[in-house]
Amino acid sequence: MVNNLNDRPIGVFDSGIGGLTVAAELHKRLPAENLIYLGDTARVPYGTKSVAAVNRYALESALFLLNRNVKMIVVACNTVSAVALPRLKMLLSVPMIGVVEPGVRAAVKSTKNDRIGVIATPSTIASKAYQTRLQEALPNATVFGRSCPLLVPMAEEGRVDGKIVSQLLEEYLKSLRKKGTDTLILGCTHYPLFKKTIGEVMGDTVTLVDSAETTAEQVEATLLREGLLRTHGPGMVKAYVTDMPRQFDKVARRFFGAPLGKVERVTLGD
Amino acid sequence: MVNNLNDRPIGVFDSGIGGLTVAAELHKRLPAENLIYLGDTARVPYGTKSVAAVNRYALESALFLLNRNVKMIVVACNTVSAVALPRLKMLLSVPMIGVVEPGVRAAVKSTKNDRIGVIATPSTIASKAYQTRLQEALPNATVFGRSCPLLVPMAEEGRVDGKIVSQLLEEYLKSLRKKGTDTLILGCTHYPLFKKTIGEVMGDTVTLVDSAETTAEQVEATLLREGLLRTHGPGMVKAYVTDMPRQFDKVARRFFGAPLGKVERVTLGD
Numbered sequence: 001m002v003n004n005l006n007d008r009p010i011g012v013f014d015s016g017i018g019g020l021t022v023a024a025e026l027h028k029r030l031p032a033e034n035l036i037y038l039g040d041t042a043r044v045p046y047g048t049k050s051v052a053a054v055n056r057y058a059l060e061s062a063l064f065l066l067n068r069n070v071k072m073i074v075v076a077c078n079t080v081s082a083v084a085l086p087r088l089k090m091l092l093s094v095p096m097i098g099v100v101e102p103g104v105r106a107a108v109k110s111t112k113n114d115r116i117g118v119i120a121t122p123s124t125i126a127s128k129a130y131q132t133r134l135q136e137a138l139p140n141a142t143v144f145g146r147s148c149p150l151l152v153p154m155a156e157e158g159r160v161d162g163k164i165v166s167q168l169l170e171e172y173l174k175s176l177r178k179k180g181t182d183t184l185i186l187g188c189t190h191y192p193l194f195k196k197t198i199g200e201v202m203g204d205t206v207t208l209v210d211s212a213e214t215t216a217e218q219v220e221a222t223l224l225r226e227g228l229l230r231t232h233g234p235g236m237v238k239a240y241v242t243d244m245p246r247q248f249d250k251v252a253r254r255f256f257g258a259p260l261g262k263v264e265r266v267t268l269g270d
Numbered sequence: 271m272v273n274n275l276n277d278r279p280i281g282v283f284d285s286g287i288g289g290l291t292v293a294a295e296l297h298k299r300l301p302a303e304n305l306i307y308l309g310d311t312a313r314v315p316y317g318t319k320s321v322a323a324v325n326r327y328a329l330e331s332a333l334f335l336l337n338r339n340v341k342m343i344v345v346a347c348n349t350v351s352a353v354a355l356p357r358l359k360m361l362l363s364v365p366m367i368g369v370v371e372p373g374v375r376a377a378v379k380s381t382k383n384d385r386i387g388v389i390a391t392p393s394t395i396a397s398k399a400y401q402t403r404l405q406e407a408l409p410n411a412t413v414f415g416r417s418c419p420l421l422v423p424m425a426e427e428g429r430v431d432g433k434i435v436s437q438l439l440e441e442y443l444k445s446l447r448k449k450g451t452d453t454l455i456l457g458c459t460h461y462p463l464f465k466k467t468i469g470e471v472m473g474d475t476v477t478l479v480d481s482a483e484t485t486a487e488q489v490e491a492t493l494l495r496e497g498l499l500r501t502h503g504p505g506m507v508k509a510y511v512t513d514m515p516r517q518f519d520k521v522a523r524r525f526f527g528a529p530l531g532k533v534e535r536v537t538l539g540d
Contacts (some may be wrong), residue, residue: 042323043313048426053312053513153423156318163443167434243323 006230009034010219011065015057016044016156017248018189019076022099023237024267025030025073025212030220032233037260040268042243045152046079047121054123058084062092062270066239071228074219078188078211079121082129089173095222096216102218103185103211104133110139110207111183114141117176120187122147128185144179148172148188154178155190158251162198169194169201185209193254215227239263276500279304280489281335282344285327286314286426288459289346290525293507295482296344297407298489302503306320306338307530310373310538312513315422316349316390317458322442324393328354330539333363334510341459341498344489345369348481349391349456352399365492371486373455374403378483380477381453384411387446387476389468390457392417400457410460414449420440425460428521431467439464447472456481509533 010030012023014119016039023037035048038061040046065073072095073080073087081098089096107116116138118130125147134143150168159165176184184206186192192210199208223229239260241248252260282293286309293307307330310316316324328350335343342365345351345500347360351368359366375384386408388400394537395417404413420438435444446454456462462480469478493499509530511518522530 036443042319049312049513135357149427150420150423150429153420164434167437171434220370243319 005071007034008044008069008071008226009036010072010074011036011038011068012076013038013040013065013071014189015039015046015079016176017252017255018152018155019191020252022074022076022212022215022232025216026219026254027235027237029216030223031235032246033235035235035237036065036070036187037237037239038064038240039241041248042239042268044156047078047080047123047147047152049123051083051123054079055084055087056269058088061090062088066092066094066264070094072096072219072223074215076189076215078121082120082124082127086166095226096223097218098214099189099211099215100129100133100187101186101212103209104130104137106209106211106214107134107135107183107185110209111138111141112137112184113180115179115181115183116141116143117174117179117181118143118145118150118187119184119191120145121152122149124187125252130185142248144176144181145167146172146176148191151194152188152190155193158254160193165194165197166201170195171197173201177206179207183207183209185211191208208234238263242266242268275341276498277380278339278341279306280344281306281308281333281338281340282346283308283310283331283389284459285316285349286310286311287525288419288422288425288521290522291459291462292344292346292482292485294526295486296489297505299486301471301505302500303505303507303509304500306335307509308334309509309511310517311373311511312538314426315391316347317393317422319393321353321393321397324349325354325357326539329361331354331425333359334362334536334538337364339366341416342366342407342489342493344485346485347395347461352390352394352397352497367485367488367492369459369481369485370399370403371421373457373479374400374486376481376484377404377453377455378407380479381408381411383450383452384408385451386411386413387449387451387454388413388415388482389418389446389454389461390415391422392419394457399420400455400533404465414446414451416442418461421464422458422460425463426521430463435464435467435526436471439467443468443471451476453479454476455481471534479535507531510536512536512538
């Protein structure tokens with residue numbers, strides 16, 4: 001019976017497809033685990049919407065996954081993690097992990113001068129979730145936040161390098177570079193796609209923190225602690241989306257780095 | 271009694287706030303008319319979503335307006351006009367006008383060399399609505415379509431000029447300029463905000479067609495024909511949105527050019 005419980009999938013959800021970078025890291029670290037991915041592509045992006053809307057969408061996504069009998073939920077979206085996770089944790093009893101906490105841990109481990117930058121969506125920056133938690137973990141830290149509203153639509157368009165991307169990132173990151181940050185949190189699951197250009201703009205001495213890897217570590221630790229780890233494999237990955245945009249397959253492949261099988265369309269809330 | 275019928279408002283809907291440019295033109299031309307504006311800001315943008323999703327959202331918006339007793343519906347969104355309007359007209363009996371037809375009329379009137387460009391969202395371009403109707407109206411026309419996926423998020427961010435906008439528009443419009451088009455349809459209600467830079471990139475000899483004005487003309491003609499014109503004023507403007515994003519007021523003011531009064535949040539479909 002314990003084995004049966006452990007065979008239940010891990011649910012992963014995001015506003016769209018960015019969270020596939022987290023799912024990919026989970027699959028790499030925990031290849032025996034079954035994964036269910038849900039992307040709310042019908043209502044993407046979340047990062048420019050209100051807290052009330054994000055709360056409602058997040059609860060609908062979590063309930064969808066619970067109806068599919070998941071043993072744990074990974075909130076692979078920074079906006080949801082920053083804005084809606086505390087309320088979700090209060091409402092639901094399943095173990096839940098967001099991407100903000102792991103990003104904070106990794107940044108605290110990395111910084112030498114206690115000057116940490118965070119780039120994220122307007123909603124994540126406005127929530128001050130990263131700023132607050134970084135300061136709790138490292139009271140001497142000086143944290144600089146910057147919202148980058150155009151990076152999500154650019155990533156969804158498949159535009160992740162070139163002159164326009166470089167200039168936009170130069171504009172977004174200039175002030176963070178000037179402040180002498182030695183660590184920059186990529187506070188949105190789409191942003192690792194821009195890692196190369198972000199690295200060029202920030203310079204070699206700045207460490208880029210992508211929370212996908214530390215999130216996977218934390219998921220493994222939680223499963224171990226709760227006795228929920230699946231030990232035999234291989235795990236299956238099943239993806240659901242709320243809309244099937246024209247370019248989904250192409251973009252999803254770029255994010256996940258592996259074929260996903262048939263993606264199913266579902267309706268949430270409405 | 272006839273007067274009472276004519277006092278009913280005109281309903282205007284859009285995926286977000288772009289359609290306010292059309293509502294503003296209606297208010298200018300028909301100041302006695304009452305207007306109800308609905309922006310589906312909780313699910314914006316439509317232009318990168320599937321035909322099935324756009325059809326569903328459009329029907330929900332139209333039903334919302336019908337429940338508020340509108341005498342006519344103006345679809346102030348190019349994506350909905352291109353993708354969902356024929357089905358809406360089949361399902362509903364209220365007079366309905368989209369923005370594609372007026373744009374086509376204005377372009378046909380303007381062109382001298384029968385080479386017409388259209389810029390719009392990916393969904394509008396993929397629907398070929400402009401291309402098909404232009405060729406019906408002007409069989410000798412050569413039509414060049416180009417999707418510009420980043421212009422909507424840029425307009426919503428308030429970024430409507432500057433170096434990055436110029437470079438992006440240069441990239442989007444280069445091929446249309448080279449083809450020698452003398453008329454360019456701005457096939458998205460957000461695009462008039464970029465008129466200055468688009469004009470600089472295309473050059474003085476190219477006429478930019480913004481369908482807001484011709485849509486207002488066609489609305490007036492339809493109201494006259496149906497005996498639905500309101501003759502005494504002034505008209506009231508009431509706006510509803512499905513989400514209240516942080517910057518709504520500021521951006522809406524830029525679009526409408528006049529104060530809108532209290533904007534109300536409503537829920538559609540879900």
